[in-house]
Structures are given as C-alpha cells and as structure tokens.
Amino acid sequence: MSTTIDMPGSSKAAKAGKPVLVTTPSRPGGWKKGVAIMDFILRLGAIAAALGAAATMGLSDQTLPFFTQFFQFEASYDSFTTFQFFVITMALVAGYLVLSLPLSIVAVVRPHAAGPRLFLIILDTVFLTLATASGASAASIVYLAHNGNQDTNWIAICNQFGDFCAQTSGAVVSSLVAVLVFVLLIVMSALVLGKKH
C-alpha cells in the first residue's frame, strides 16, 4: 500500500520539480501520462482482485456437522484439481502484477518511451490468458456445483455445502474482475503505442 502513496508524489515530482527527466521531443502527449497513471492504479486494483480470489479460494473449506458410514462430508478447494489450479494461477498473476508495478512507474515517468509499454503489453497478454483460463474453468465447476448435471448423474452439492459454494463463487467473481482489468490495461497500452501524440 505504500506504493499507492508514492505514486502521486513521484508523478508530481516529474511534473513540477524535475522536468529534465522527460526527454521526449513532442510536448502535446500529456494524455499518455494520464493513461500511465491510470494503468498504475488499475494494476493496484487487479492485485487486490487476484490476491482476494486466491485467498478466498484457498481458504474455502466446509465440514458438515454430521457424517455417515460412507461419506465424510467435507469440501475444500483441494477437492477439485481445477480449484487448485485456480489458487496457483491467481497467486502467480498477483505476483506478476506486483513485479510489473516498477515498470508501470517507469511508464508514468517516461510516458513516451515505447520499451516498457511494449514489455508490459506482451506480458499482460500472457497473464490475461492465464487469469481467464483459471477463472473460466473454476466458473464451470462452480456452475456444476450449483446446478449439477442430470445426464451424467452429477448431483448439485451446493444444497449441502452452501458456504463452500458461496466462497468459491466469490473467488470466481473476483478473478473475473482481474480479467476485466487486464483487458483494460492491454487496450490502454495499445492506444498509447498506436497514437503518435
């Protein structure tokens, strides 16, 4: 969270105190700095969403207060391989986003440099794919847990495991927020790369 406080400070320093840092010749590209600051803020939001998704899913666990001879009524995220994949992927995405923050700050300080922007857009695309894959596969399992499937005789488990289902659904929603932010980040980077001024 300390980076949140650093951000307006460093941008202000670049704007007022040390304009020497901005070495690009064309002046009328101020909107690029705005987009870069927006990029930084969106990354902070995406970190929160990805971490929240990983934590909610990783801590999802419910044991029912009764048991029979045949079943031990417990559900946790490692009952499903997909949910394990989800936790690992979301942690990876959050880690990448934290590591991308310095590069995003470089883009704020030098809004006209194409290098960091290019690096970010390529890695963002890769991690967008990763986040979408884990979010969507977890969503399809959550859907099955809610609705079951008659043709294959897979029963809905959400009647019993209400809390577990609520937690995993929340994690999926949080991951889809991260996906949306990634799409926004890529579109913004593409606009900055594409426009000359």
Add this chain to the structure above:
Amino acid sequence: MSTTIDMPGSSKAAKAGKPVLVTTPSRPGGWKKGVAIMDFILRLGAIAAALGAAATMGLSDQTLPFFTQFFQFEASYDSFTTFQFFVITMALVAGYLVLSLPLSIVAVVRPHAAGPRLFLIILDTVFLTLATASGASAASIVYLAHNGNQDTNWIAICNQFGDFCAQTSGAVVSSLVAVLVFVLLIVMSALVLGKKH
C-alpha cells in the same frame, strides 16, 4: 479458401505493381509487411482451428446400444451448458476472424498505418478472452468427464462414453490452438505498433 489464393497476389501487387499505395515516409520498415503477411496467415489457421473446434463439439454425440429402466444412455454436447457455450463462442470467434481478414489485408498493403493495427489488437484481445474462457471451461468439464471427482461423488463418464470424450477433448485442444494463435497475433501487433522502423 479463395482468400488464401488472393493473399500472395495482393501483397505481390503492392510490392511490385503499385508502390504508390505505400505512402509512409520511412522506407526501412519492410519487416512490418512480413509481420502483416504472417498475421494474415495465422488468422487463416485460427479460423480453421476455431471452426474445427465448434464443429467437432457441435457434432459430438454418442448413444450407447443399451438402456435400462432409469437411464437413457446418451451424451451430446447439449448435455452440458458449458459445451453449448463453447460451440456458440467458437462460432463467434471464427466469425470475427473471418471479418478481420479484410482489415488484415489492409495492414499488409499499408504496413505502417497504425489505425487498422490498433483496431485489430483491441478486438483480438476481447476475442482472446472469449476463446480462452470457453476453451478453459470446456477443458475443466472434459477433465471431470475423464477423471470424475471422488469427494462430490461425480463419476467419470468416459468409460462408457469413450467416443464422446474423444470428440470433446479434440475440440478443446483445437480451441487452445486458436488461443495460442491469438496470443501470437497480439504480440506481433504490439511489436509493430511499438517499433518506429
């Protein structure tokens, strides 16, 4: 398929016959035309992959040659909501890719114009997300069909429905090929947008 034949012709025409079309001032950006041609060819491949995925999934159907009082042993793609979503999304992706071909040709003819490239990279990102979501969610269902889940007592159905499982697995693999091509397309577009020459 007639567009495949048009492609080298139109690029040759732009290279040899009508160099007037290339109105950009900087000459040493010939690699951008190469990337644009590669972009076009990759799009053709992605159309094949997406159409193949949609068709394979849409035609997946297996009825077992016996039945009991309780079950009618039939499996088809509309047994699963996720697979229905998969067919619709893959058809949409294939449709978008076909519609994007003219714009890709424009990028071949004018490799230095940022407009079409920008338009393509933004729409590619959106449809990458769509393709990844449908491919990953179908993959998680296919995994369940192969392995089942002990904790929730969901049985693996692939022992009975071997052909159905093979078809749906093939469709998922084909969709992941389309996803890979999309990632390549976006990275290539970003490189073209980012580099000046």
